[in-house]
Amino acid sequence: MLPPHRESAELTAPLKLLDLPSGKSWDGRIAYLDRDGVINVGSENYVNSPAEVELLPNAGLAIGNLRRAGYRIVVVTNQSPIGRGHWDSENLDDIHSEIRSRLLLEDSDAHLDLILFSPYAPWEGAWARKPNSGMLEAGRQLIDAASSNADFDSIKLLYDAEWVERPDESTSFMVGDRGVDMAAAENHGVRGIRCDPDIGISGVVDSILGGVA
Numbered sequence: 714m715l716p717p718h719r720e721s722a723e724l725t726a727p728l729k730l731l732d733l734p735s736g737k738s739w740d741g742r743i744a745y746l747d748r749d750g751v752i753n754v755g756s757e758n759y760v761n762s763p764a765e766v767e768l769l770p771n772a773g774l775a776i777g778n779l780r781r782a783g784y785r786i787v788v789v790t791n792q793s794p795i796g797r798g799h800w801d802s803e804n805l806d807d808i809h810s811e812i813r814s815r816l817l818l819e820d821s822d823a824h825l826d827l828i829l830f831s832p833y834a835p836w837e838g839a840w841a842r843k844p845n846s847g848m849l850e851a852g853r854q855l856i857d858a859a860s861s862n863a864d865f866d867s868i869k870l871l872y873d874a875e876w877v878e879r880p881d882e883s884t885s886f887m888v889g890d891r892g893v894d895m896a897a898a899e900n901h902g903v904r905g906i907r908c909d910p911d912i913g914i915s916g917v918v919d920s921i922l923g924g925v926a
């Protein structure tokens with residue numbers, strides 16, 4: 714089992730969540746978001762440095778709207794350049810810091826609650842790598858644990874068939890721009906919503922919020 718990795722921390726390190734905007738209480742909804750082609754502009758050659766980060770139009774506003782509507786935001790991104798040896802997870806942390814600060818500049822509510830990534834190359838067959846659902850499974854368990862003030866020292870994340878008693882995911886969703894994202898959503902049992910990679914999250918958020926608000 715090759716598990717997901719987490720931005721700037723061990724996977725099961727304590728997770729501190731920021732309050733939702735307006736002190737809204739969280740009712741279990743998670744917006745799982747792919748990164749490239751959803752939040753920022755993707756590239757066939759990867760996003761390799763903070764200088765290459767370019768947000769898609771209104772991505773910050775869309776994420777702010779999701780949090781104002783009561784969603785926690787979990788980014789789940791395949792990052793095979795690490796497994797291919799192109800660069801390391803510290804570089805990825807720098808890229809994510811850049812994405813975070815640009816989102817917050819656009820909308821001060823556009824906070825990403827958790828970023829998980831799969832550093833593995835495709836041929837490693839990682840459970841973390843989409844189309845597998847490892848990142849969504851870990852994301853759900855970490856957000857639930859943080860919300861209920863669980864003891865992270867004793868947390869054990871469950872995956873695949875090992876995770877039998879799963880929480881309801883019917884009010885959550887996953888947005889991605891590719892087939893692997895939709896497959897990961899289906900494998901996790903959450904609604905998958907495909908967006909246009911040139912428009913990203915802002916092109917689908919209104920229909921999402923209109924449909925469930």
Ligand SMILES: [Mg+2]
Pocket residue numbers: 747748749750751755889890891
């Ligand atoms: Mg993508």
